[in-house]
Amino acid sequence: MLSLSQVSKSFALKDGPYTAVDNVSLEVKTGAIHGIIGASGAGKSTLLRLINLLERPDRGTVTVDGKLLTELPDKELRQQRQRIGMIFQQFNL
Numbered sequence: 001m002l003s004l005s006q007v008s009k010s011f012a013l014k015d016g017p018y019t020a021v022d023n024v025s026l027e028v029k030t031g032a033i034h035g036i037i038g039a040s041g042a043g044k045s046t047l048l049r050l051i052n053l054l055e056r057p058d059r060g061t062v063t064v065d066g067k068l069l070t071e072l073p074d075k076e077l078r079q080q081r082q083r084i085g086m087i088f089q090q091f092n093l
C-alpha cells in the first residue's frame with residue numbers, strides 16, 4: 001500500500017544543511033496500522049509530509065497504492081493527494 005525507498009530530506013539552515021530524514025525505507029501493508037515514535041525534532045512530521053509529498057524528498061522514492069508519487073506531474077499528484085488523509089500537528093485552520 002505504502003512504500004518508501006531510501007528517502008532523505010535536508011533543510012538549508014544558516015549553519016549549513018540539516019538532514020531531518022536520512023535514508024528511510026519502509027513498507028506499510030494494506031490495512032496495517034503503524035505509529036512513528038521519536039524525540040521532538042526526530043523527523044516524524046517531516047516523514048509524514050514526505051509520504052504525501054508536501055515535502056519533496058531530495059533522494060528516494062515514495063509509492064502509495066501503486067502510484068510512484070515522486071514521479072507524478074503536479075496535476076496528478078494533487079489528484080492522488082485527495083486520497084491521502086492527514087491531520088496537521090498545528091491545525092490552525
Ligand SMILES: Nc1ncnc2c1ncn2[C@@H]1O[C@H](COP(=O)(O)OP(=O)(O)OP(=O)(O)O)[C@@H](O)[C@H]1O
Pocket residue numbers: 011012020038039040041042043044045046047089
Ligand atoms: N521547513 C523546515 N525548515 C527548516 N528546518 C525544518 C523544517 N521542517 C522541519 N525542520 C527541522 O527538521 C527537524 C525535524 O522536524 P520535525 O518537525 O519533522 O520533527 P518531529 O519529530 O515531528 O518533532 P515534534 O515531536 O516536535 O513534532 C527539526 O530539527 C526541525 O527544526
Ligand SMILES: [Mg+2]
Pocket residue numbers: 044045046089
Ligand atoms: Mg511533529
